[in-house]
Amino acid sequence: MPFPIVSRERIEREAKAAAERDDTLNAACPYPFSDPAGEAFRDIFNQHRAALIALRQVPTDKAPL
DSSP states (O other): OOOOOOOHHHHHHHHHHHHHTTOOHHHHOOSOTTSHHHHHHHHHHHHHHHHHHHHHTSOSOOOOO
């Protein structure tokens, strides 16, 4: 059975929102992981989660130069 076609923009919006809510990938992904939409969701979710973690590690108490 073929998978439904979903826009890349929708997948990106959903994946980023899930990462920002701090959901788990398994709970957040509405697509089968074997589907291209599921693969895209996973990649975007993981990249956005990593970026959010990196931003949280930036010291905020540094005085401006």
